[in-house]
Amino acid sequence: MSTALRVAILGASGYTGAELVRLLVRHPDVRLVALTAERQAGKPLAEVFPHLGGYDLPDLVKIDQVDWDGVDFVFCALPHGTTQDVIASLPPRLKVVDLSADFRLHDVETYATWYGHAHKAPELQAEAVYGLVEDNRAAVKAARLVANPGCYPTASQLPLLPLLRQGLILADDIIIDAKSGVSGAGRDAKQANLYGEVAEGVHAYGVAGHRHAPEIEQGVSEAAGKPVVLNFTPHLMPMSRGIHASIYVKLAPGKTADDLRAALVDAYKGETFVRVLPAGVAPQTRHVKGSNHCLIGVFPDRVPGRAILLSVIDNLVKGASGQAIQNMNLMMGYPEDRGLEQAPLFP
Amino acid sequence: MSTALRVAILGASGYTGAELVRLLVRHPDVRLVALTAERQAGKPLAEVFPHLGGYDLPDLVKIDQVDWDGVDFVFCALPHGTTQDVIASLPPRLKVVDLSADFRLHDVETYATWYGHAHKAPELQAEAVYGLVEDNRAAVKAARLVANPGCYPTASQLPLLPLLRQGLILADDIIIDAKSGVSGAGRDAKQANLYGEVAEGVHAYGVAGHRHAPEIEQGVSEAAGKPVVLNFTPHLMPMSRGIHASIYVKLAPGKTADDLRAALVDAYKGETFVRVLPAGVAPQTRHVKGSNHCLIGVFPDRVPGRAILLSVIDNLVKGASGQAIQNMNLMMGYPEDRGLEQAPLFP
Amino acid sequence: MSTALRVAILGASGYTGAELVRLLVRHPDVRLVALTAERQAGKPLAEVFPHLGGYDLPDLVKIDQVDWDGVDFVFCALPHGTTQDVIASLPPRLKVVDLSADFRLHDVETYATWYGHAHKAPELQAEAVYGLVEDNRAAVKAARLVANPGCYPTASQLPLLPLLRQGLILADDIIIDAKSGVSGAGRDAKQANLYGEVAEGVHAYGVAGHRHAPEIEQGVSEAAGKPVVLNFTPHLMPMSRGIHASIYVKLAPGKTADDLRAALVDAYKGETFVRVLPAGVAPQTRHVKGSNHCLIGVFPDRVPGRAILLSVIDNLVKGASGQAIQNMNLMMGYPEDRGLEQAPLFP
Amino acid sequence: MSTALRVAILGASGYTGAELVRLLVRHPDVRLVALTAERQAGKPLAEVFPHLGGYDLPDLVKIDQVDWDGVDFVFCALPHGTTQDVIASLPPRLKVVDLSADFRLHDVETYATWYGHAHKAPELQAEAVYGLVEDNRAAVKAARLVANPGCYPTASQLPLLPLLRQGLILADDIIIDAKSGVSGAGRDAKQANLYGEVAEGVHAYGVAGHRHAPEIEQGVSEAAGKPVVLNFTPHLMPMSRGIHASIYVKLAPGKTADDLRAALVDAYKGETFVRVLPAGVAPQTRHVKGSNHCLIGVFPDRVPGRAILLSVIDNLVKGASGQAIQNMNLMMGYPEDRGLEQAPLFP
Incomplete structure (x- = not known):
């Protein structure tokens, strides 16, 4: 198709990169023209991800081998920290959705505190639009660079933000007990992610110190209209995909769980x-x-004045690559669900 | 779409029924007009299968509530044994793909031996076309009633039939060690299929007595040009989906594993x-x-004169509902892959 | 051994019954003399639980077939609700540990509210001692009838009770987000517990209505010295064994997470x-x-004035059969860890 | 206990090392005096294996830090290839069970062919006794150095050897389709063993080239009285523990599956x-x-003249550390099952 959007995926050898490919091979407006993977350059993608064999795809290359003249749109699925330099070096005409955490935090000091170094591309950080589509659609449509939200922040903010905006819940003592599948930890070989270390058991990790906490607090604070510190406690589940956020909140005076549900139904009705x-x-x-x-x-909670919000997503889709494509669709004027129509796979 | 094919699914409350819905909601030529489930009649499908919420689907009804005048095509996903009467009672103008085992065996005596009773619709048994598409495409195109192959027989016959037809392997001492996910056992509540009884362990079942053995032997015998008895040993795997067939065969004199691979590449090149x-x-x-x-x-095998064939499918897709839609596409003149284009989900 | 304690297990065909057998076949002071299972009576246990083959065990019988003259001690692992009549009918000289919920709640009205009917053996309910050994050792030693704590209550109360007793945490707004393996749901055939419905996903259940809530509240209220209502939200994990309680608490003024840890180290040092x-x-x-x-x-929590308690047990051992044996050891004067010495199995 | 056997475990940071510790902390005749792990030296074992916290164990050290004067017995659980030099350097008075593959093959040329280099301690190779206890008990009792069998060879040889010895099955065309849990691959961080790469799927690996093939052939050839080449095809299962061997064999003329069972019952009756x-x-x-x-x-097989043998073990116990302790018990004159009495854990 001569008018197809020519798309490059930087970091195609990780799970989110592969998930972008899985979804984009079905997107009628997109042609994948470049797939990068520094250490696997030269290989066909099917050697790295055999489930993607059988599609007509370019071989893996290094980033510096990409011919940017032939590219219209970039998904950046590189590790956190390495992304700032790469995106800063791209031709500025390119639209970009970045799946890393590098451009999600607006505040440079918060970034430096949580990531241990000053941001390397502060002007891009200022430009980047936070791509939680349902909450920020207008800004995404006009954006050149979108920071795709993290998986936990997506699952947590979708139920929280409308309720905070409408003053139906209080912003203090929000407790987010989150459960994630292990694909969120990526495909790098780490002992902690071996089958024998993950299967048939659960545990908390990053307790009170996970980097998604400030990202959630940023959105929650903005919605609440004041700075919020909250509890965010992630747990690793013996499963590949999925995020479950169990959110324990205090009701605003006089409000009920039914009020919360009605408000969320209304907020998401379209x-x-x-x-x-x-x-x-x-x-x-x-x-x-x-x-x-x-x-x-x-x-409703048994404790008077409290309620429980439960929210689930697929961390690799709505929590990463699917939401990235949803952002691309908006940025390019395509129908928002294009390439994202498939029904869930169960069991 | 006024010209859409109006499709009924009989037995929509099982895993294969749900899988038909998952795939058909994306099929541009199909409109689902009736979903039946005797014990769940009256409920929305989303109550039985929450992953299918959010689609505009008819509620579950009993078979005798279906208005056949509004139906063009039927998928029958009922349990083995109950299907013969139901299909015999349908208006004969309806095209049908039956996912049960009821019409797969051509020989009435073999049927009676393995299923313990005489076939109740022998004339339909004679009419039914075996829907292993890649092996039987012409007959499927002309069929009114297609018997959709079993999951094990699909995984086993796809590698075996071309090699037997060409005389590259011997028909004696074929050993099929098969491994299946538990969704093949259906969604009925059985102690043997509880999580605690399936997870973290493997075992053989139906050893030397599984009903898929005569189905495989039927195809293998036809391809070999002589009656064949073979070993078929299924094993239950701690996973929801997937069939893995490990097939141990003897090479025809002078042939090598490379010859087998070349023949299969050629057989399946289109x-x-x-x-x-x-x-x-x-x-x-x-x-x-x-x-x-x-x-x-x-x-190649370490044992001289032998080779190993390994074959994998998703038992609910190519082993059931996907292949059923592939059959429907052929019967209706649609492109064979319509509604079946999605890439595998990994991890 | 002529002086061995002659033990009967009522309800030996469930997971907790089997777990009692697994542990007691190694207990040097115990001889298993009767194993009951109403629907499986007449079978060897190894037919129901093949992992227990190879031990010299009595066949399964019905309860009314047990010769009580040959029994010294009874473990009752029957379903909730059926237990009261059975235990009331036993010879009163028998010591009993009951693993059901029937005798855990002291308050007859709370029992009636949560279980939907008046208690059938209120005098036994008054006699029963709550067998959370570490919290109630002296009473257990003197008891004839011990109500073995539930799995969730065990995991929840062990960290909470010492802290509440010492006033280190507040009793209001306690939130218990609990995660359990599926063996806690028993071995009965239920669709919701099939492998395909449990694997590779998580969800909350019994939200704000689980029967372990009043059991936890009973202990917490007693420790806090006032009536407490708390949040208890259980989640089903894709694993067979294990309970993980994530407990979010408010610190008493001036207290820190380190104070809590020090107090727990001290409480459990022996x-x-x-x-x-x-x-x-x-x-x-x-x-x-x-x-x-x-x-x-x-x-410590990121939210000032709050802390996080994480607690894990095996629901079938410390959450059921192991704790039951620990109770028996105390009641009989054996060393508390006898038969319970084995190290955890990992991976 | 002053007379306890002082045991060292070389390579205590792997799964088989941890499994030795799990079992030996319960062994009444053993005291663990040294645990080595080159890269983790200096740490308490509980930091590497938290399930082994709570036991009084020596910290991890390097091999060259071990005081051999205080050691009576050595388990060597080091990786294949590194073991020969280490064992050759030990004081010759020490009895040793080696869990690696280094001393299992008697033939130096077979070793060199499969392992790519000449054996570095051929005199020890000649001395080593193959520790498949049930088949080789007398030699084990007299041994100083025992080569502990591999997991696949244990599961495969236990059913095969008695039948071959008695001429009840033929030695040609033996096909071993084996299925293993992933703990057999060790605890090193490898992408292929990540949860996301192992869960919910199965595949063959090392097809026709796995190093356990010559080990099985060595035993089978000896039992058959002639050189045997056989098919051995391992498959990776989505589970942590367990080996399942499905063995397809030809019956000797006139023999039946019942004859085979009777012979095995007799062979293993004590x-x-x-x-x-x-x-x-x-x-x-x-x-x-x-x-x-x-x-x-x-x-019995459906194919006339054939039979099917199915055999299961826990790869970390009977397939590694449990069998190693069984060997130690024999070498030291302890009851053969000491420390190995625990019942299986199910579910």
């Missing part, structure tokens, strides 16, 4: 990907696997 | 869904998950 | 089975699998 | 750890998990 479940129904991560969906459940 | 891997590469079930793909690997 | 981990170390359920251990971690 | 199941019962790996048991099932 959305393709976010669905609020009926009262009494708890969402399950397995029911969004492979899809860009987010399911939200709302429950 | 196929969308079957791919023969390069020498030395073993297929993995996780690399076809959610797709209609079949991957085949061929290896 | 205990065989409870271990408080060093600062910064999060417990993992896989590190207690198969053992009677409880591991506890304590972390 | 054994503690090997159990032949009743006709029609297939063994499951989950029923031996954590134990030193081997379960064997025997089935």
